[in-house]
Amino acid sequence: MNKFALTGHPLGHSMSPLIHDRLFALSGRKDSEYGLIDIDPADIPTSRELFETLCGLNVTIPHKQTVIPLMDSLDETAARYNAVNCIMNDNGRLIGYNTDCTGFLRSAETLPVGGKTCILGCGGVGRMIAIESALHGADITLAVIPQDVKAAQLLMAEILEKCGNVSVKIADIASLDDSFDLLINATPVGMYPKVDACPVNDKVIEQSGSVFDVIYNPTETLLMKKARALGKTAIGGTAMLVYQAVRAHEIWYGGEFKADDVAKIITEVEDAVNEMNKK
Numbered sequence: 001m002n003k004f005a006l007t008g009h010p011l012g013h014s015m016s017p018l019i020h021d022r023l024f025a026l027s028g029r030k031d032s033e034y035g036l037i038d039i040d041p042a043d044i045p046t047s048r049e050l051f052e053t054l055c056g057l058n059v060t061i062p063h064k065q066t067v068i069p070l071m072d073s074l075d076e077t078a079a080r081y082n083a084v085n086c087i088m089n090d091n092g093r094l095i096g097y098n099t100d101c102t103g104f105l106r107s108a109e110t111l112p113v114g115g116k117t118c119i120l121g122c123g124g125v126g127r128m129i130a131i132e133s134a135l136h137g138a139d140i141t142l143a144v145i146p147q148d149v150k151a152a153q154l155l156m157a158e159i160l161e162k163c164g165n166v167s168v169k170i171a172d173i174a175s176l177d178d179s180f181d182l183l184i185n186a187t188p189v190g191m192y193p194k195v196d197a198c199p200v201n202d203k204v205i206e207q208s209g210s211v212f213d214v215i216y217n218p219t220e221t222l223l224m225k226k227a228r229a230l231g232k233t234a235i236g237g238t239a240m241l242v243y244q245a246v247r248a249h250e251i252w253y254g255g256e257f258k259a260d261d262v263a264k265i266i267t268e269v270e271d272a273v274n275e276m277n278k279k
Helices: 016-026 041-046 048-052 076-081 098-107 124-135 148-162 202-206 220-231 235-251 260-276
Strands: 002-008 030-040 056-059 086-090 093-097 116-120 139-144 170-173 180-185 208-213 233-235
Touching: 002 016, 016 030, 016 202, 016 235, 016 260, 048 086, 048 093, 076 098, 086 235, 093 235, 098 124, 098 202, 098 235, 116 124, 116 233, 124 148, 124 180, 124 233, 139 148, 139 202, 148 170, 180 202, 202 220, 208 220, 220 233, 235 260
Parallel strands: 002 030, 002 056, 116 139, 116 180, 139 170, 180 208, 208 233
Antiparallel strands: 056 086, 086 093
């Protein structure tokens, strides 16, 4: 049996087994199984032998950086973000990748990623999205709360270093007053169970062409509801979650998937999240 797994700490309830089981089924790989391995952060430095027993892994918080010393090499995606969320075991050689960036780009391919973009938040996912957007020519506003200004300044310097001559500015999230082609929420505001929260006021949503929210629980955040009520395109984080998994299967064994089949998995995951929230 070819074994794959997600590792992190704590893992709690995860949609990963559902997603990966469906992808293995689509590939006809009945000899592959996917599980969860909760590893205490203190045990990561001695986890190399465990990793070698698996054909591939996904990595989530808080291990995305601490697994790097265990890698034999890093793909350019992992090197770009100094973060690994996917590991391939290539005949005993462990290669680290970052599939979050692919997940974002594929899920947002109908959105104006290279336009005038406002990114709410500058944490791990916000950093990745900001850099990917800049690489696609976006005019970026990093909108943050006052205590995150220093982190935003560091991110702005990193964007300018990695992406060259691009436009980046920092704004207070509470006093945003501009129009954007794309508004991206990379904060936890609106996440279950605090589903009545919205990261920006209605005027910002009205002045934005499209919305992308990295949150996948709930499947439709208040931000998304408000945008859709105005007739705007709004995409949630489930698609990004599924597409980063799709990319992992492409890496692990060259998996190929039809867009319609991926769309069905996205819907199934959304249904599972909605059912989970009813309990």
